[in-house]
Amino acid sequence: MSKRRVPGPGWPLLAASALAMAVACASSKAGSGDPDGGPVDAAVYDAENPCANVTCDGLAYCDDTGTCQPYPECTPPPDAGVGDDAGVNPEPGTGTCPDGQVCRNGVCLPDDQDFDHDGYPASSDCDETNGMIHPGAPEICNGLDDDCQFGVDNGDPVALCENDPTGSVCENGSCGCLPGTFDLDPTIPNCECVAAPLLEQGTTCADAIDVGDLFDSGQMATVTGNLVPMGRRTWYRFRGGDLPDTTCDNLHVRAWLADNPGDQFRIGVARGACDENLVADLTDYEWATDFRASINGTLSGECPCTAAGGTPQQNVSTCADDSAYYYVVVERTSGVLTCDSYQIELSNGVYDTP
The missing domain is CATH 2.60.120 (Jelly Rolls)
Known part of the structure; x- marks a missing residue:
């Protein structure tokens, strides 16, 4: 006569314990192998973004290992400079980049991203390192193209230095006058007065x-x-x-x-x-x-x-x-x-x- 084991009162507890162990085992192995084909169901690992908690400063991006990398430099045309010459505020055509990217600040950036958070993407912003520089920004005397019109200090000559006490003429990125010239009429934006004789002449009796x-x-x-x-x-x-x-x-x-x-x-x-x-x-x-x-x-x-x-x-x-x-x-x-x-x-x- 054959005999059959019949589950006793303790079976449900044993079964639950085994299931818990299996789950625990699976959890301990999740992500331990290749994230795209691990030894167990790696769905939890694949869903995790390695850059989720990574913030890259400046013109850099987070790669698939969670490491910040600088964007690649633009490819300069044959007649363009490199290094510093490809720096801030490059004009259109100073460098080439793959489709969907634009040359800004000497590197190729995604044209739809706004790195300096000024509300303008790289496609229209001529400088993605300075949030004060963007289309429509007021042009000030600082040696930069503030309004992205591809001209330095080319705003209204009166407005450029109207609040600067050193002079009302923008020269070489700063308000003032060239040595030996002075702005004695603030209503007109020029350094109309030339010192005479030259400043270094006749300063003492011995040098008369x-x-x-x-x-x-x-x-x-x-x-x-x-x-x-x-x-x-x-x-x-x-x-x-x-x-x-x-x-x-x-x-x-x-x-x-x-x-x-x-x-x-x-x-x-x-x-x-x-x-x-x-x-x-x-x-x-x-x-x-x-x-x-x-x-x-x-x-x-x-x-x-x-x-x-x-x-x-x-x-x-x-x-x-x-x-x-x-x-x-x-x-x-x-x-x-x-x-x-x-x-x-x-x-x-x-x-x-x-």
């Missing part, structure tokens, strides 16, 4: 601008400038030459502001030696020997005069050589800075003492 010799035969020279910027002093020097005389010395040195717009300039003159602390409080200066008169009780002047080595005459001076260097400094009186120019006339033997 040399005008040359002016002899008492009636020679004259003029110098001009504008003393921009404020606080500037400019120095000139010349030699007042005294030619040999036998009867009357014609030496009469004069330095005066022949043109002084708005009465805004003053001069100071030192004879014979430099004086860096010379005060400029004059508009006219004279030093002469073409007269004969009593000055403070002393008979002065050399007109008339007798030749050196001749017979002395009563109350007549000897015709001496009174040649000397003259140092002239000009400065601006306090007031509003302008680009107006002064003109200083320097002469010797042109004017006569009354």
